[in-house]
Amino acid sequence: MKPTQFIKLARKPCEMAIVASLSLAVSNIALADMNTMFNNIGQRMSTYTLDCAHWYAGGNIGISHLHDDPNSGSGNSVDENGPGWSVVGGYQFNSILGAEMGYTQYHDSRETSGSTVIAKTEHYAVHLAATGRYPLVDKLSALGKLGAAYSYAQKIATASGVAKSSGAGSLYWGLGLDYSITPKVDFIAQFAEAVGNDYTGSTDLWSVGLNVAIA
Incomplete structure (x- = not known):
């Protein structure tokens, strides 16, 4: 195997790991934003209606x-x-x-x-x-x-x-x-x-x- 081919093969797992890490980070940010949004809505609603099951x-x-x-x-x-x-x-x-x-x-x-x-x-x-x-x-x-x-x-x-x-x-x-x-x-x-x-x-x-x- 040529050195260049070995480098390309080695890159793929790294690239996949980077993509997976970025996707996880974006998902966590989106989930945090959604939780914040629901908490804000809940606080507004709780001032005039029941905020419990x-x-x-x-x-x-x-x-x-x-x-x-x-x-x-x-x-x-x-x-x-x-x-x-x-x-x-x-x-x-x-x-x-x-x-x-x-x-x-x-x-x-x-x-x-x-x-x-x-x-x-x-x-x-x-x-x-x-x-x-x-x-x-x-x-x-x-x-x-x-x-x-x-x-x-x-x-x-x-x-x-x-x-x-x-x-x-x-x-x-x-x-x-x-x-x-x-x-x-x-x-x-x-x-x-x-x-x-x-x-x-x-x-x-x-x-x-x-x-x-x-x-």
Whole structure:
């Protein structure tokens, strides 16, 4: 082996070690910055809400919107607006991050022939999602939710009374605002959607409500 070849081979482990050391250093710096950021956010949030692990329960009421394609691709789509509501229960790990499970009841959709209602469909969804809050100003913070939902729809023909049902798992997400009335009571204004599919419909809920800490 020529000396130059030996030097090149010897360099490779050194170069790899340098790259690995630099990558580790960058990762440590990024992790430290992230920890600092979370600590700063936590300190801001803790001035007006609980910054400790706790359970909570809540309820919302508002306007639901449904986009339903009952014949799956037929073009016979239905858009319905009406009252809707939800109940939730969750666990807050700290003032920023949590996990939530909830049930949402949406307004029934209707299929018509002319002015005659030929079928009605009941819609609801159950969701499991991660939640996060970010302070904006004073006691107001941004609220985000991301997870999965099980959507259910049951259609009943008006004339025959024959019922058909369908269920689907899909994405669940929500965005809103959280105002801390007291450290244990939050006022929530949010938009949340269970995406569903062509059979269950895509279901939205614009709502306001309260979350109460159990601590």
